[in-house]
Amino acid sequence: MRIVIQNELDTKRFGIELAQKLKPGDIVALIGDIGTGKTTLTKSIAEGLGITEMITSPTFAIVQEYMSGRIPLYHFDVYRLNSEEEMYELGYEEYFFGKGVCVVEWADKILELIPQDSIIISIEYGTNEEQRIYHIENYK
């Protein structure tokens, strides 16, 4: 599926709508260059899940847990990961195959660990500053 996002408000609407459909165990894999809006989208998913905590871009932690919403949210940012091995060290399977929703920024860095049925969102820049093109797999 291809979706044209016209501005940041569109990103927020999309994230909130996506959140309504998420179930425990779902994984949302985000792929896109710096500044394409992966964290912005994650924040909207969190909002849609009813999470009240502030979502930050973790510089020190690969994963942050937010428990205040309808379903737990595990927010991964694997940009600084040096190897897939580090995912095993942090026990990623507990998150990926647990009862929460995982959102993974820079999922292309650990593509081999991303289950086939994950919702994969590849984000490209569009033709103006605020436009983004989403290519989405496994999402209805």
Ligand SMILES: Nc1ncnc2c1ncn2[C@@H]1O[C@H](COP(=O)(O)OP(=O)(O)OP(=O)(O)O)[C@@H](O)[C@H]1O
């Ligand atoms: N349509 C849009 N959707 C999301 N963000 C947008 C959009 N248009 C402009 N922006 C701006 O682009 C920036 C996106 O930043 P954000 O941190 O979400 O990106 P990111 O993909 O997570 O970056 P990084 O790779 O550094 O983690 C924000 O400053 C936001 O205001």
Ligand SMILES: [Mg+2]
């Ligand atoms: Mg980010």
